[in-house]
Amino acid sequence: MTATPRLRFAPSPTGPLHIGGARTALYNWAAARAQGGSFLLRIEDTDRARSTEESLRQILAGLRWVGIDWDEGPEVGGAHGPYFQTERLELYQRYAQQLIDGGHAYECFATPEEVQEGREKLQAAGQRPMYDRRHRDLSAAERDALRAERGPGSLRFRMPLDQQWTLPDLCKGDVSINLAELDDWVMIRPDGMPTYNFACVVDDLEMGITHVVRGEEHLMNGFKQAVLFDLLGAAAPQYAHIPLILGKGGKKLSKREASVDILEYRDKGYVPEAVFNYITLLGWSFSGDQDVFSKQEMLAKFRIEDIGSSGSKFDDEKLRWMSGDYIRRMDPAELVERVRPFVGEAIPAAVFDAAPGLVRNAVACYQERIELFAEIADKVAWVFADAVSFDDQAQKKMTKHADVVPHLAAYADLLESSNLPSSDPAARAAADAAFPLPSKQGAEPVAEPCMGPAALEAQLRAFCEERDIKFGHVVHPVRAALTGTTAGPGLFDCVFLLGRDKAVARLRAAAASNG
């Protein structure tokens, strides 16, 4: 019965895409996709002074990064273009003329000072401050005189007065207002540029938009636009004005508590699917007991009507948790791929290419220990570095177990004569292939080309028994010696990753500097 839905996201390129904008885009996108409709992007660049190419690029990149694509709009074209408002000026003029002819718009010559003065008067009288409609009913002669004296005026909308208007809102329900509360708002500026409300209506009409999801700061604009649609003899889209995203304090999200620019999340290494998931959850819930869901799952259930009507606060902690959750569930091969842009110097590019097995193993060892892609760099650096330096905790462990330090050299000797994988990234492909890390307890291949984590553990346990030292006391200094830290993957995964030469060298270095 209803036509296929057409929704849009209509940002103005005056800054980067922020979290709130991304969520708005997301809901519009989802509503379209869920119903097999179209999603388009329209650029509202009528504010020429503030619009920039750079902002546009950032917005498009931000949308793509969270996984939002569009059927019509910049870079993809479409049958309802152009998709930049500054390229549609003639269209607005045509509609403006139609409205003038129909008596629904009039020219206003009031100076900014006069408008302001009128506002203050109303305010003082306890009424809503707005344009006092002083030029609403000018005679033709008065109009001509003013134009001759002051030049072209702005085109204002002749708001029907004293009329109760109810706006059916998909999110808020029916919202009513007396139209007299609304301004005779400016549709076209004296320079011919349309304002937001006017261009928006013309475009939504021309582009066949059926639903509009947008922030609740536009609720009042919803009335203005709906009335205009009515006077144009057209049906307004179904509006859904959704609550804003707030910061921890319940105030507008500020840069202090969270990144406002969506691309900052990309740069910090958040998993985009998690950002998508989390943002979706800010005001919409998949089900009573499931927070993590795929796009496909979401689309199967999404309905605009289910978007919550109360504001929500942005919680970076949960976002991070969710990012980590996505990482944990990722295929290790994919993780390696996606972590690559973030490793910097920690894993030299040459090693990345020459020793995929080693890199895979190293990264996989940290899969459940990171929440952001970017965290991998610092974590794995010790594997690929030439030597390590101890952090405070590691140094403490070393001094605390000073009695076992002498044994480190002996352990080094033992490893030196053992069949460990090589420390040379290029010479250990078979070893890394034979032992996918992190090693699971109990499992160990039989026909292995070298010692694996389990064999290494057995070896060290025997070593301790021979020398009558506590296994638990050796483990910590060894870990510190090898990795420079006290936390990390299983100790024998660490030994394995390092390979013989590096493990031996680090044990000896630690023994020397702490003995």
Next chain:
RNA sequence: GUCCCGUUCGUCUAGCCCGGCCUAGGACACCAGGUUUUCAUCCUGGUAACAGGGGUUCGAAUCCCCUACGGGAUACCA
């Protein structure tokens, strides 16, 4: 000031439209235990909420009214 919207654990929310299944469920965070060579993961358990006040009703988180608090809008910005 005026108009509009909102208010369930610290946070995101389920439940509310179509009153009883709600001794209010889930998730993050937090606390306690377990697994473990460390960290992390994982598992088990716990703390914790219907803004307040009036109605309506046999019965209200759910319906109505008032108050308080929060947010938004009050532009020739979007």
